[in-house]
Amino acid sequence: MSNIISQLPADFATLEPFVAKWALGTGKQRHEARLDSTKAELQTFYDAILPEMRKLLAALDQYALGTLPEELHKLYWLSLSFAEVAPHIELYKGSVGVPYAFAEKRFIYETGNVVNV
Template sequence: MSNIISQLPADFAALEPFVAKWALGTSKQRHLARLNSTKEELQAFYDAILPEMRHLLAALDQYPLGSLSEELHKLYWLSLSFAEIAPHIELYKGSVGVPYAFEETRFVYETGDVVNV
């Protein structure tokens, strides 16, 4: 018997392995997670969550803006991480960065933090 406590609603148990890496509460955290991932990690997350997106978004859409239940916050953050990495799978052949663009490590966040990878 496992001692791991589920962090997602039962309908989304298949996404549980991705919670630690991708259920991140800020855009900065999600951006850095993408930059610090491998092509294979991006693809694995994309492949796991894509078939669940309609069901996932329908579950989130049951709540008015700003009133998401605590149980669904991690699911919401997973959906935001999907939005962060989808272009990298669909348009950039799995590249963690944006090909032929400025190096993302040159960008500075509003807090003054430089992106470090």
């Protein structure tokens, strides 16, 4: 018997291994998680979430903006991390950064704004 407490609804148990790394509450955290990942980690996350996206979005779409129950926040944050990762798999061949662009770590977040340094 496992002592691990599920952080997601039972219908999404297969996504549980991704909660610690990808269920992050801010855009800055999700951005940094992508930059600190490997190509293989991005691909593994993408491959696990993609087949669940229709069901995941349907579960979230049952609630009006601002009324999402606390128990679904991590599921919502996983969907936002998927949006952060997907272009890097689909467009950039798994690159954690944007090819032929400024190094993203040159930019810092300040109270929701991005500032170039």
